[in-house]
Amino acid sequence: MSDELESILVGTIGLDIIALVALALTVARGSGGSKERARPDVVQLGVLTLALQSIHFAEELATDFHQRFPALRGLHPWSAESFATLNLSWIAVWILSIVGVRRGFHAALFPVWFLGLASAVNSIAHPVMSIRAAGYFPGLWTAIPVGVAGAVLLRNLNRLTESRAANRGAA
Numbered sequence: 001m002s003d004e005l006e007s008i009l010v011g012t013i014g015l016d017i018i019a020l021v022a023l024a025l026t027v028a029r030g031s032g033g034s035k036e037r038a039r040p041d042v043v044q045l046g047v048l049t050l051a052l053q054s055i056h057f058a059e060e061l062a063t064d065f066h067q068r069f070p071a072l073r074g075l076h077p078w079s080a081e082s083f084a085t086l087n088l089s090w091i092a093v094w095i096l097s098i099v100g101v102r103r104g105f106h107a108a109l110f111p112v113w114f115l116g117l118a119s120a121v122n123s124i125a126h127p128v129m130s131i132r133a134a135g136y137f138p139g140l141w142t143a144i145p146v147g148v149a150g151a152v153l154l155r156n157l158n159r160l161t162e163s164r165a166a167n168r169g170a171a
Helices: 003-011 013-028 033-062 065-072 080-102 106-133 140-160 164-170
Strands: none
Touching: 003 013, 003 065, 003 080, 013 106, 033 065, 033 080, 033 106, 033 140, 065 080, 065 106, 080 106, 106 140
């Protein structure tokens, strides 16, 4: 395994944990049912969060997040190409998943939950990294708007979905 690949796998372990939480929420919660009126809000907030996340990615790329983040953790730097590929791949998945949510596909909620959770965590992680770096850390300026959008998206996802246990109790 290359040093860069190992660094990416270790460096993104936090995202893996967020993905597991998103998967658990997708499995544990229903797809809406009587709450379908919340679907357009989730779609609109998903688009907004994705747009802000794309701007956040551009800030990170332009300010060398792919080099500074791994260094902060004692890891091998990532190439700009690898970092861009990872982020652009997620952007493509999020676009498709928002379309899927609009059409009512339950499985499409998983990437949208991930988008909301990862965005919300950004608003905490980037200021903490800036404090640790004793100054600006790549992605700081856009992390707060991304985090706010992510938190609102999560609130609306919660409204759209409902606990499967609650669904069983109502039956």
